[in-house]
Amino acid sequence: MLSFLRTPRFALLLLALAAPTLPAPVLAQGRPEGVQTAEDxxxxxxxxxxxxxQWKFGRLSNGVRYAVRKNGVPPGQISIRVRIDAGSLMERDSERGFxxxxxxxxxxxxxxxPDGDSKRIWQRLGVTFGSDSNAATTFISTTYKLDLPNATPQGLDESFKILSGMMAAPAITQASLSAERPVVLAEGREQPAPQKRMQDALYQLIFAGQPLADREPIGTVEALNAATPASVQAFHDRWxxxxxxxxxxxxDVDPAxxxxxxxxYFSxxxxxxxxxxxxxxxxPEADHPIAASIVxxxxxxxxxxxxxxxxxVFADTVIFNQKRMIDMVAIRILNRRLESRARSGASFIAAGADLDDIARSANVTTLTVLPTGDDWQSALRDVxxxxxxxxxxxxxxxxxxREIGEIDAVMRNRISTAPVESGVSIADDLVQAVDINETVTTPEGSYAIFKGAxxxxxxxxxxxxxxxxxxxxGTATRALVNTHAPDPDVVSKVTAALQADVKAAAMKRRALNVTFAQLPRIGAPGKVVERKQIDADLAIEQVRYANGVKLLMREDASETGKVWVNIRFGRGLRALPGDKRVPAWAGKTALMASGIGxxxxxxxxxxxxxRxxxxxxxxEEDAFVFRAQTNKEDLADQLRLFATKLAAPGWDPNPITRAKAATLASYAGLSASPDAVLGRDLDVLLHDGDPRWGVPSREEVAALTPQAFRALWEPLLRTGPIEVDIFGDLNSDATVKAVAESFGALKPRADGKESGAPVRFPDHVATPVVRxxxxxxxxxxxxxxxxxxxxSAGLAESRKLEILTAVFRDRLIDQLRIQAGVSYSPNVMNDWPVGLPGGGKIAALGMxxxxxxxxxxxxxxxxAADLVAKPIDADELNRALTPLKQQLLRMSSGNMFWMNLVEGGTQDPARIAGMRSLAKDYAATTPAELQALAAKYLRPDKDWTMVVLPEKAAK
Structure with a gap:
């Protein structure tokens, strides 16, 4: 399987369709190509x-297939996947959801x-519930996932034992069924209803006549409520x-x-x-309706x-992949043309094609079209x-x-970064290959097939x-449209739109022979006035240039071929007013798109x-940030592009118009479900109505003009300090020179003003705020x-609050989900804004x-009251703290982790000092400290509450 060819899994809505991109290939080394033999x-x-x-494959005498491999990314971790070839397509009608x-x-x-103990056992081994231990049920398989950090021989043995028991002999009792059924029903209930209805309609149309049309893994309420230990056991024994x-x-262990x-454990x-x-x-069958609609x-x-x-997909061969490459080049060219039309102001905000093999049921080409306004007919016709x-x-x-050049660059980059590919992604790639009857090969092997073509x-x-x-x-062409108002003739209109003989669009295509030499000149390279090491152990250096630009840099080749770049400039949220809305919200999508020179x-x-x-x-809280992942070969040009954006920004109005249209189109869904309402309102409510947070109103969006956008962003791009953060597989001296030739060459900048707007948390409310x-x-x-x-002065306290939050979250999951079955995914979050003087909170949320x-x-x-009343015991502290420490250990093997810790440190040295105390802040935490923090912050007279209720029930 050449996974760089893989397109995204079949999606319901492509809400943002950009120019074509390529997923990464499977990474490994291998032997010369040859036809498979019986011994293979x-x-x-x-x-x-x-x-x-690098994989060792085998089969046990009872038929269990296995694959094992050594990988040290991250160090000490073992990733285990157990895939069962049974998903929702194997269910009978009475077993929907089993x-x-x-x-x-x-x-x-x-x-x-015993019931519930696997979670606690794995927590003691450093496993985070829900991320390190999880499972996924699809149409064709069920895969159990365990990422065991810092795996000891005892922990590894215990984990394999538990997993083998889960497969061969799960405890399917009336007690466990009665406890877990509400959780599964809650998971189904928490799905956003409009998206669920559209997905159902889409599958029933596209896969008409196939089981895939109505066999979603979540199942049906009726079948789940009718499940008994005997009927679930029968499904287990069968599959x-x-x-x-x-x-x-x-x-990170010997494959043997x-x-x-x-x-x-499995023999x-x-x-x-x-x-x-x-x-x-x-x-797929041709004799089914070709069109459908929903409102x-x-x-x-x-x-x-x-x-x-x-x-x-019956045989994963070289020629199969080479032919699929041609197909994907065709799809990429189409997507690039569609994106070009959308950028210049078309009948559609976005449109894109996809080619995918789905659930061993069909090979499907999809076209997804988001019209400008309600005129889907014109948009579909133009696409x-x-x-x-x-x-x-x-x-x-x-x-x-052009497409070949981009593919080539991606594949060469994957070869160079192969040594640092994580075991998690490699394991998941192999699961996906088994899922769809494909293989895995090496990045060199993938590249050889491509070059061979x-x-x-x-x-x-x-x-x-x-x-x-x-x-x-194909066998059939079908289409579904969603409209905002009922139309009795819509299905016939969709049918007519599909069957209409469209005239090939006359597109003016111009050759774009552009080079970096055509960018505006910035100025003479800046001079280095100070270069010093700020952390000897991590080899982090700070460089100051004559124009005031400061560089934080770390040369570390552990992540081969990867260089992380953050350019922090200006004052971020601190520069924005706290009493009126400004078009900062459009910056994330339109600022870079508006051009450079x-x-x-x-x-x-x-x-x-x-490239x-x-x-x-x-x-961010205290800076605007340009971000990129590059490599040492492209670093200088990466920096030049970012610096030129500050020195000579372009102001193409089309991206602003497009961002406005896309935002207006998204308003339809902002009240469609509880989580949508939370996404719309919670952030601004937790900041006491401060307009720097939250979603702008429809009227504010509609009023945006390119002139107003430029009026806001042009001075922000010119002012405020610049900090350049570059960490990764780089050459330090060459990097210092590249920054001198880019950001060091800029004219000195004015400091830039902060708005002075305070950061506020809402007052305590006696009854919840209702939306x-x-x-x-x-x-x-x-x-x-x-x-x-x-x-930054409270960094140590914020880290201890992470532990307190982990304890709170674990109790909430145990009591709200596992015991009461009321919510599938309750959560508790700790937010401590390092770049702001306040505004932090602990928040618990449940659907x-x-x-x-x-x-x-x-x-x-x-x-909360119990955490205030008495200290937690040693085991509960261990089950909260050990996964957090393991997360930190894993993340600390990457350069991005250290860059995130020190970014902003040239303006706020306390962040660099806080990096040095990180391990101690977590490891030295005691139950008494957590109790004191709970008493300090989890005060009943300070809490704020909110509910999101269904509109009908709220009347």
Whole structure:
């Protein structure tokens, strides 16, 4: 499987469709290419791809397949995946949701572990519940995931033992079923209803006549409520069999140890009864309705078109991948053309094509179109015309070469970064390969196949045109539209739109021969006036230039081929007023897109497409930030682009107009569910109405003009201090020189003013603040928050609050989810803004039924009161602290971790000092300190509460 070719999994809505990007390939080393023989690993049956010999494959006598591998990223961690070849497509009508329900029950308890103990055992080993230990049920499989940090031999042995018991003998009792069924029902209830209805309609249309049309893993309420221990056990015995299991283990240990563990705990597993046959997933059928519509005012107007074909992945071969490469080049060219039209002001805000193999059921080409306004017919027509033009007229060789150049750059970058690919992503890649009947190969092997296709002359205009025709032909073409108002003729209109003979769009394509030499000149290189080491252990240096620019730099090659760049300038939120809304909200999407010098988005794409150069932007508490991940070869040009944005920004109005249109279109969903309302209102409410936070009103968005956007951002780009943070696989002297030639060459800047607006937490309320949503009547949300603090002087306290929050979260999960079954994903968060003098908070949140909000508040306040009343015991502290320490240890192996800790340190040295005390701040925390912090902050007279209730129930 050449995973750089993989397109995203089939999506419901593509809310932001940018120029084509490529996922990363699987990373490894391997032997020369050859056709598989009987002695070869099971993964490569029927494949002639290069084998990845860093994996050791095997099969136990009972049929369990396994793959083990050594990987030291992050150090000390072992990642284990147990994949069962059984998902929702294996369920009978009376078993809808059983695969997912069984996943939940398996985690509760098994033959080796009493109910609920596996979570606590793994916490003591440093595992974070929900992220390090989790599972996923899909249409075709159920995969159990465990990332065991700092794995000891005893912890590894215990973990394999628990996992084997979960597969072979989960505890399916009436007690466990009664406890976990409400959690599964809560998970289903918490899904946003409009998106769920649209997804159901989409699958029922596109996969009409196939089981995939109505076999979502979440199941049905009726089947789940009817489940008994006997019926769930029957599903388990039928499908949880050794010959349907694949165990994957990768980590910082000898693979022989992992292989021995698998043999020790999985060899005795025996299936019960006769092995079932995998059901027929069917094939796309032509004799079904080709169009459908829904009316969801809470969602953006959208048109989705799909061309469906039978499942195609039967043998993962070189030629299969090379042909798929041509298909993907055709898709990329189409997407680039669509993006160009959207940027210049089209009938659609965004549109994009995707090619995917789905659930071993169909090969599907999709076109997703977000119209400008409600006119989906014009938008769909224009998108279809753009596709028709590619099918009617071969693309230019220059267009093809541009895509080939970008693919080549990505693949070469993956080869260079292979040594630092995490075991987690490598394990997940192999699971996905097993899922879709593909293999894994090496980055070098992937690149050789790609270069082989080039050498054969496969990427010609005629070949790409033929692929464009092929991916838009199939068994059936179908389309779904969402509208905001009922239209009795909409289905016939959709049918007519699909069958209309569109005229190929006449696109004016200009060759973009742009170079960095065409960028505006900045000035003479700046002089270094000070260079010093600020941390000898981490080799972090600080450099000061004559114009006042300061550089924090760390040369560390542990992440091969990766250089992280943050450019902090100005004052961020501190520069924005606290009493009126300004168009800062549009900056994240439109500021970089508005151009650099005379270069607009098209030119910038051409300039950077085959380079490792990024153009990210964000607004932080005390600085505006340009962000990128690059490499040492492209670092100088990366810095020059960012510096030129400050010195000579472009002000193309089209990105502002597009950002406004996209934001206005998104308003439909901002009241559609409890979590949507929280996303809209919670941040601004927790800042006492401060307009620097939250979502602007529809009127404010509609009033935005390119002139107002420029009026805000032009002075902000010119003023305020500049700190350049560069960490990673770099050359220190070359980096100092590159900064001198870019940011060091800028004219000295004025300091830039802060608005002086205070950061406020809302006053205590006797009754919760109420907001309403327009979604399902059984959905609600409840939030309780307490004010804490902010600023770098309190860093040590903020870290101890992380531990207190972890204890609070664990108790809330145990009592609200595991015991009461009221909420699937309750959470408790600690927010301590280092760049602001205040505004911090601890907040607990739960998605609950409307009649359980009071229960949530009582439970949260009881937990808070108990944390104040008495210190926690040693075991609870260990179960909270050990996963946090392990998270820090894992993150500390990456340069981004250290950069995040010290960023802003040239203006605020306390952050650099705080980096040095990090380990002590966590490790030395005592139960008494946590109790004191709880008494200080979890005060009942300071808490603030909020509920989001269904609109109908609130009347």
């Amino acid at each position: 690993p099971w993964l490569y049956k029927g494949s002639d791809l290069v084998h990845d010999d 695969a997912h329900l069984l996943e939940h029950l398996s985690f509760r308890g098994s033959t080796y572990v 949880y069999r050794p010959e349907r299991a694949t165990v994957i283990a990768i980590g 140890v992992l292989e021995a563990m698998i043999a020790k 005795s597993w025996q299936g019960k009864g006769e092995a079932p046959k995998t059901p027929d997933f069917g094939k 969801e005012p809470a969602l953006q107007p959208v048109a989705m078109m799909a061309i469906v074909r039978p499942w195609t 279809r015309a753009t596709a028709a033009q590619l099918m009617a007229t071969p693309p230019t060789q220059a267009e093809i070469d 080039i050498a054969k002359g496969m990427f010609t205009p005629a070949a790409v045109q033929a692929s464009a025709k092929k991916v838009f032909e 005379k270069f607009g988005q098209e030119e910038l794409d051409a300039l950077t497409g085959n 490792q150069i990024g153009l990210g932007f964000d607004i 309403t949503h327009t979604g399902a009547v059984d959905q609600a949300a409840a939030v309780i928050a307490w004010p804490t603090g902010g600023g 609950v039924p409307p009649d359980k909000t009071g229960f949530f508040f009582k439970l949260a306040r009881d937990i």
